[in-house]
Amino acid sequence: MAKKSTPVKEKFTITRQMLSMYNEIISQLPYVKGLIEIDVTDGRRIIKAYQEKTGERVSFTCWIMKCISEAIMENKIVHAYRIKKREIIIPQEVNFGIMIERETAVGMKVPYMAVIKQIETKSVLEITTEIRKLQVEIIAEKDQLMGDQGFVRKLQMFLFSILPAFIGRPIFKKVSTNKKFVTENSGTVGMTSLGMFGKEVSGWAIHFPTRTVDFALGGIKEKPCIVDGKIVPRDILNLTIYIDHNIVDG
Numbered sequence: 001m002a003k004k005s006t007p008v009k010e011k012f013t014i015t016r017q018m019l020s021m022y023n024e025i026i027s028q029l030p031y032v033k034g035l036i037e038i039d040v041t042d043g044r045r046i047i048k049a050y051q052e053k054t055g056e057r058v059s060f061t062c063w064i065m066k067c068i069s070e071a072i073m074e075n076k077i078v079h080a081y082r083i084k085k086r087e088i089i090i091p092q093e094v095n096f097g098i099m100i101e102r103e104t105a106v107g108m109k110v111p112y113m114a115v116i117k118q119i120e121t122k123s124v125l126e127i128t129t130e131i132r133k134l135q136v137e138i139i140a141e142k143d144q145l146m147g148d149q150g151f152v153r154k155l156q157m158f159l160f161s162i163l164p165a166f167i168g169r170p171i172f173k174k175v176s177t178n179k180k181f182v183t184e185n186s187g188t189v190g191m192t193s194l195g196m197f198g199k200e201v202s203g204w205a206i207h208f209p210t211r212t213v214d215f216a217l218g219g220i221k222e223k224p225c226i227v228d229g230k231i232v233p234r235d236i237l238n239l240t241i242y243i244d245h246n247i248v249d250g
Helices: 014-026 041-054 060-074 124-136 151-162 165-176 179-186
Strands: 031-039 081-084 087-089 096-104 109-116 189-193 213-227 230-244
Touching (some): 041 230, 060 096, 060 124, 109 179
Parallel strands (some): 189 213
Antiparallel strands (some): 031 230, 081 087
């Protein structure tokens, strides 16, 4: 008979406690969700041709981010946010927040909110370079939520660590659902990408959005499509769109 193993106990960090409470709060917000398919065959072909010609590798995800930013610049209301009962703010530039994976000094991989500011003014290569630079920098585990985002975030972390839940929760909810605070600290638009999905796996990613408009990249799979009256194989991306129904009708 095999020897019974002993479960390993690890500390549930303050950061993880905040994420847990945050997800519970955000899951109650009134988002309209859309699950769509996008033909990215030509985009992937152009990216591949560029890389072969220049030797510079650009990210498919960053290309999607660039496309989204240009679409938002043509429809700015979709990343507007409410500040008072009868007022909304419509940003005139796109600051794009995306979750990336970074590593701590002890080798622990942690999620990190990277914000690419004025992304509409940058090329796909510039966006790729900026994100990859962040990915290779070592950070402290506590910084996965705070990063370099200033005093308010640090105060939020400190208060959460010392206040009892029945006091800290209402404060945390007030801050987490404040769209002005969210957009200033994590972008006017956001996206998460599930890297575990591959070309042969089709499916949509579902997450907890925070901004007025959010996106989630799912899988890419080759599917038969009709192009110019002929059935041909095309690369189809599963994309999830979230829109705050309090701001945008659809």
